[in-house]
Amino acid sequence: MTWINVPDGSPFGPENLPLGIFRAGDEEPRMGAAIGDQVMDLAPVASAQMLDGSQVFAEPTLNSFLALGRPAWHATREWLLDLVRNENNRDAVEPHLIPQSAVTMLLPFEVADYVDFYASEQHATNLGRLFRPDSEPLLPNWKHLPVGYHGRAGTVVTSGTDIVRPSGQRKAPADDAPTYGLSQRLDIEVELGFVVGSPSKLGEPVPVDDFMDHVYGVVLVNDWSARDLQAWEYVPLGPFLGKSFATSISPWVVSLEALEAAEVPLAEQEPAVLPYLASENLANYDITFQVYWNGQLVSSPPYREMYWSPAQMLAHLSVNGASVRTGDLYASGTVSGPEKDQRGSFIELSWAGREPLTVNGEERTFLVDGDEVTITGSATTPDGHRIGLGSVTGRILPGA
Amino acid sequence: MTWINVPDGSPFGPENLPLGIFRAGDEEPRMGAAIGDQVMDLAPVASAQMLDGSQVFAEPTLNSFLALGRPAWHATREWLLDLVRNENNRDAVEPHLIPQSAVTMLLPFEVADYVDFYASEQHATNLGRLFRPDSEPLLPNWKHLPVGYHGRAGTVVTSGTDIVRPSGQRKAPADDAPTYGLSQRLDIEVELGFVVGSPSKLGEPVPVDDFMDHVYGVVLVNDWSARDLQAWEYVPLGPFLGKSFATSISPWVVSLEALEAAEVPLAEQEPAVLPYLASENLANYDITFQVYWNGQLVSSPPYREMYWSPAQMLAHLSVNGASVRTGDLYASGTVSGPEKDQRGSFIELSWAGREPLTVNGEERTFLVDGDEVTITGSATTPDGHRIGLGSVTGRILPGA
Known part of the structure; x- marks a missing residue:
């Protein structure tokens, strides 16, 4: 189902693709998707594909993404599913896979109420x-x-x-x-x-x-x-x-x-x-x-x-x-x-x-x-x- | 106590100087101080005086000002007291007094908890x-x-x-x-x-x-x-x-x-x-x-x-x-x-x-x-x- 290596028993298989905010070293926090034991760094992938609205992936909380609404959530999921399923995407994605052990996960969104x-x-x-x-x-x-x-x-x-x-x-x-x-x-x-x-x-x-x-x-x-x-x-x-x-x-x-x-x-x-x-x-x-x-x-x-x-x-x-x-x-x-x-x-x-x-x-x-x-x-x-x-x-x- | 006309019985005498966020016409909302039945438009006054940190007065909520802390709150109050008490400030301030009846007051700050x-x-x-x-x-x-x-x-x-x-x-x-x-x-x-x-x-x-x-x-x-x-x-x-x-x-x-x-x-x-x-x-x-x-x-x-x-x-x-x-x-x-x-x-x-x-x-x-x-x-x-x-x-x- 995916060209990415996902260890057996991983909570984050290729159908899941949860979103979060990670910090790698002293870089700015930004949005990632979990796949296996890696984080896909979404901003550069989306940017290289000139994806509409890709700047939300570079933000330090999920709030702007969350505010886009259900059609955008669905389109993002379809995009992510294609990235991990279709081996044609390997060259575009692989450089932006980071081990989860190498990043710090932050509060994913600013809590309103x-x-x-x-x-x-x-x-x-x-x-x-x-x-x-x-x-x-x-x-x-x-x-x-x-x-x-x-x-x-x-x-x-x-x-x-x-x-x-x-x-x-x-x-x-x-x-x-x-x-x-x-x-x-x-x-x-x-x-x-x-x-x-x-x-x-x-x-x-x-x-x-x-x-x-x-x-x-x-x-x-x-x-x-x-x-x-x-x-x-x-x-x-x-x-x-x-x-x-x-x-x-x-x-x-x-x-x-x-x-x-x-x-x-x-x-x-x-x-x-x-x-x-x-x-x-x-x-x-x-x-x-x-x-x-x-x-x-x-x-x-x-x-x-x-x-x-x-x-x-x-x-x-x-x-x-x-x-x-x-x-x-x-x-x-x-x-x-x-x-x-x-x-x-x-x-x-x-x-x-x-x-x-x-x-x-x-x-x-x-x-x-x-x-x-x-x-x-x-x-x-x-x-x-x-x-x-x-x-x-x-x-x-x-x-x- | 002030060179500004403050009607008898006004809640907003020259010792009070409460802060709020107003909108005048279709201009951007920004911070004002109430004096009598007028709003003092703080951003242009502060900017003309090259006041340190004057950009907070141009913001659409009080939050950035509130975050500055007690010494800045005190300094701002001293500045405002001087503006309304000292007639030397008339030329700088008077063009930026707007009748309260001509503005819409907005939520003064973004409520956290x-x-x-x-x-x-x-x-x-x-x-x-x-x-x-x-x-x-x-x-x-x-x-x-x-x-x-x-x-x-x-x-x-x-x-x-x-x-x-x-x-x-x-x-x-x-x-x-x-x-x-x-x-x-x-x-x-x-x-x-x-x-x-x-x-x-x-x-x-x-x-x-x-x-x-x-x-x-x-x-x-x-x-x-x-x-x-x-x-x-x-x-x-x-x-x-x-x-x-x-x-x-x-x-x-x-x-x-x-x-x-x-x-x-x-x-x-x-x-x-x-x-x-x-x-x-x-x-x-x-x-x-x-x-x-x-x-x-x-x-x-x-x-x-x-x-x-x-x-x-x-x-x-x-x-x-x-x-x-x-x-x-x-x-x-x-x-x-x-x-x-x-x-x-x-x-x-x-x-x-x-x-x-x-x-x-x-x-x-x-x-x-x-x-x-x-x-x-x-x-x-x-x-x-x-x-x-x-x-x-x-x-x-x-x-x-």
């Missing part, structure tokens, strides 16, 4: 049990709308950025008053993030069937969470400092067009949703994540079982007329499956610390300074074909 | 009584930390932008299931917004005493709210669509340096706050707002009684290491005083619709299509001197 949903029934149920043990775990609104909230766009960081342990206020139920100090319950959340390309107009909701006209693709998200800060602060206006210190995303943005082959129908929703959330075409993706804690696989959350589809999230987010902008990121919320080894956060895996895990022979509940978490993910198509999302990683540094 | 606090004890108590009638109105965390959450930066609009009535899900307690439709409880929130100029570093909290090194100035904020959408959606992750359709801000940013003369000490906080929120120098501003509903004054909320100071809000927002960026906007939350005619939202003024107001002879609880709300505000100094914030206005258009 960041919204975090809560779309896994298993996760919402688990958290409800842990945070509100005396009431029904799922609140009455949960099956009527995809619950979500705004997060901090300015602290979305690229994979590999160190995470400084946050400080703040915590209060255990037994304590009289809160205390200030380092978070003792530092956690992860495994999520899928959706990257908006085409903006919408203020006052005009995005119909549920227009999802692919606005969203370009996906990234892996690790929504780091300080559970002790969150538990004390979150009523009545929701999580704030428990989440806002850092959210890590993977450097390669995989297009929805590449992911389409891994679509699965959304499971039936009961009760039936309101018409603005309904469609014949609601889909999920057959993606499985892997969570590595200091290199040890501790969980494999499945995306295909998420209750709310990403098209519903976008329709809901905009039903009040809120506009979306190029660079908006909305994440699915923690992905947890029904099995214990499918839970997407450590508060669930360790059941709030009561059931420690053994990681490389050491006991763990929440994150310890120096710990490293890497999340990988890939979609599988019915023909067994794999579309990798790459990975997002981060290490905990001691806080001040 | 938007955070909304909840810092009025009266407002939080009133809302607690209305939203959670069966429990203590103030939740246990309220006096320990300034409760806040992230809002939608992309739907912050400038004064004068029409507000389309939002639709979404509502469920009255008596209903079995939610319904979709136009919000029937469209409301305002009178707030003061703080505009961040100098960024901070990820992982490094901003000390409470560094407030003026990071925040350039203030704007008036009307945080439009759909109370019926909010009441159904807000558990457990906080307000989302009930707020995200629009937030209006005033076009003129008044500097903290101009406001300093109107500082008042923060009232004593009991229980004592944790050390990261404590300082000898905590201050509020002696600002009074006026709320006009279709031209009729319905409320005059006082800012000086806010429980949390803006310096504490910034220290709290960043205590977990979250960085701030140029263009961040954080708002105080609704300003409500103890008297009925000092409440900063219609849900409070009409006590959730149970006590209608008479507005120009018509009964009102929440906003009706075609209604217009204008909020003005000004600070008063001990010598009776007035520093106006201008106004923020918006009219409700029917929803689809």
Whole structure:
């Protein structure tokens, strides 16, 4: 399928072609496509072919490319597919293939607004049990709308950025008053993030069937969470400092067009949703994540079982007329499956610390300074074909 | 104090000199300072004087100016004060004074992250009584930390932008299931917004005493709210669509340096706050707002009684290491005083619709299509001197 050498098991086969921003040495950051373990340097290839609008490939973020819209995204994908499939392109492309090991990947796009949903029934149920043990775990609104909230766009960081342990206020139920100090319950959340390309107009909701006209693709998200800060602060206006210190995303943005082959129908929703959330075409993706804690696989959350589809999230987010902008990121919320080894956060895996895990022979509940978490993910198509999302990683540094 | 004609009662006297972005005819938008009922076109004045860095005045947002930091903000203010005080500058300045009636004011800065606090004890108590009638109105965390959450930066609009009535899900307690439709409880929130100029570093909290090194100035904020959408959606992750359709801000940013003369000490906080929120120098501003509903004054909320100071809000927002960026906007939350005619939202003024107001002879609880709300505000100094914030206005258009 390609004249380029793609190692067996590579997440980045010739059907995937995710886009990102790389820096090679002290050159200006610019756009690349991943193929196997190489980066295709798009600006010189496009420029040599006198491709219309090729200057977007030389920019230091994907935003200008994302703003071009679906026809341009499709044309770019067709161009890339031809480059890697057709050996006639070898002379034009080969000089511009750079080993991924020789470049630094940067934040792929400037994040406009960041919204975090809560779309896994298993996760919402688990958290409800842990945070509100005396009431029904799922609140009455949960099956009527995809619950979500705004997060901090300015602290979305690229994979590999160190995470400084946050400080703040915590209060255990037994304590009289809160205390200030380092978070003792530092956690992860495994999520899928959706990257908006085409903006919408203020006052005009995005119909549920227009999802692919606005969203370009996906990234892996690790929504780091300080559970002790969150538990004390979150009523009545929701999580704030428990989440806002850092959210890590993977450097390669995989297009929805590449992911389409891994679509699965959304499971039936009961009760039936309101018409603005309904469609014949609601889909999920057959993606499985892997969570590595200091290199040890501790969980494999499945995306295909998420209750709310990403098209519903976008329709809901905009039903009040809120506009979306190029660079908006909305994440699915923690992905947890029904099995214990499918839970997407450590508060669930360790059941709030009561059931420690053994990681490389050491006991763990929440994150310890120096710990490293890497999340990988890939979609599988019915023909067994794999579309990798790459990975997002981060290490905990001691806080001040 | 100035050779420029400033009408009696103008919010924009020669000590104020707020900055904004104006468009005159079909010229490029650029930075101006308000003086009386005129705009001083700063780019040509600065350019003629060969002022260092004068190109920032020609930009279409304040962001580059804001990023220059406190010494540059101070130097600019000193330059402006000299321009308006010293009649020697008349020849250089007078050709660049444009009537405010001849320009259009635009969004003054590109909003990075938007955070909304909840810092009025009266407002939080009133809302607690209305939203959670069966429990203590103030939740246990309220006096320990300034409760806040992230809002939608992309739907912050400038004064004068029409507000389309939002639709979404509502469920009255008596209903079995939610319904979709136009919000029937469209409301305002009178707030003061703080505009961040100098960024901070990820992982490094901003000390409470560094407030003026990071925040350039203030704007008036009307945080439009759909109370019926909010009441159904807000558990457990906080307000989302009930707020995200629009937030209006005033076009003129008044500097903290101009406001300093109107500082008042923060009232004593009991229980004592944790050390990261404590300082000898905590201050509020002696600002009074006026709320006009279709031209009729319905409320005059006082800012000086806010429980949390803006310096504490910034220290709290960043205590977990979250960085701030140029263009961040954080708002105080609704300003409500103890008297009925000092409440900063219609849900409070009409006590959730149970006590209608008479507005120009018509009964009102929440906003009706075609209604217009204008909020003005000004600070008063001990010598009776007035520093106006201008106004923020918006009219409700029917929803689809």
